[in-house]
Amino acid sequence: MKFRTHNNKGRVGALRRPHQSAFTLAEVLAALMFMAIVIPVAIEAMHVASLSGEVAARKGAAARIADRVLNGTLVTTKWDSGPQDGTVSEGALDFHWKLTSEDWKQTSLKILTAEVTFDAQGKDYSVKLSTVIDPGTTMTAMQAVQQQ
Numbered sequence: 001m002k003f004r005t006h007n008n009k010g011r012v013g014a015l016r017r018p019h020q021s022a023f024t025l026a027e028v029l030a031a032l033m034f035m036a037i038v039i040p041v042a043i044e045a046m047h048v049a050s051l052s053g054e055v056a057a058r059k060g061a062a063a064r065i066a067d068r069v070l071n072g073t074l075v076t077t078k079w080d081s082g083p084q085d086g087t088v089s090e091g092a093l094d095f096h097w098k099l100t101s102e103d104w105k106q107t108s109l110k111i112l113t114a115e116v117t118f119d120a121q122g123k124d125y126s127v128k129l130s131t132v133i134d135p136g137t138t139m140t141a142m143q144a145v146q147q148q
Contacts, residue, residue, distance in 0.1 A: 055120045058093065059127055062116040065095050066129035069114040073099055074133065093118065109134055 065088050078084070085098040097116045104111050113130040 051121055055125060058118050058120050059125065061090055061093070062095055062118055062125075062127040063129065065090075065097060066114040066116045066127055069097050069099055069116075070112060070129055070131055073112065073114075074131070080135070104132060108136060 068088075073084075080101065083098060083100050085096070088095045088097060095116050095118050097114055099112070099114050101110050101112050103109075110133050111130055112133055113128055115126055115128045117124060117126040119125075
């Protein structure tokens, strides 16, 4: 609400404004400096979270592929034919796998390992999945059907 006041001489004076508050220059500069520090840190945190999410999703897919390779090899019993490798595509992504078998120390068992490698944002990652097999008791699905 605005009022007109009269001064001592009876003339109408200028409009009187109530006291207005504002930010000082120091407060504005402090806020700008705070934002200049916080915004780059927040953007970097978002970048790291994005990379972690992408790597986690691809590691899950690589683990599924390694599981399929191991299960397929166990059924067909082709692990003795030396190292095997190949490429599996899921969508637009390529996953390279390698299957190796080695003797387990001090026993007749073998360790069968499927390693799946993939690329995420310019870096190479890998997932290894292993199982222990007994070559003496393992048989193919066809042999199991013939014995029944």
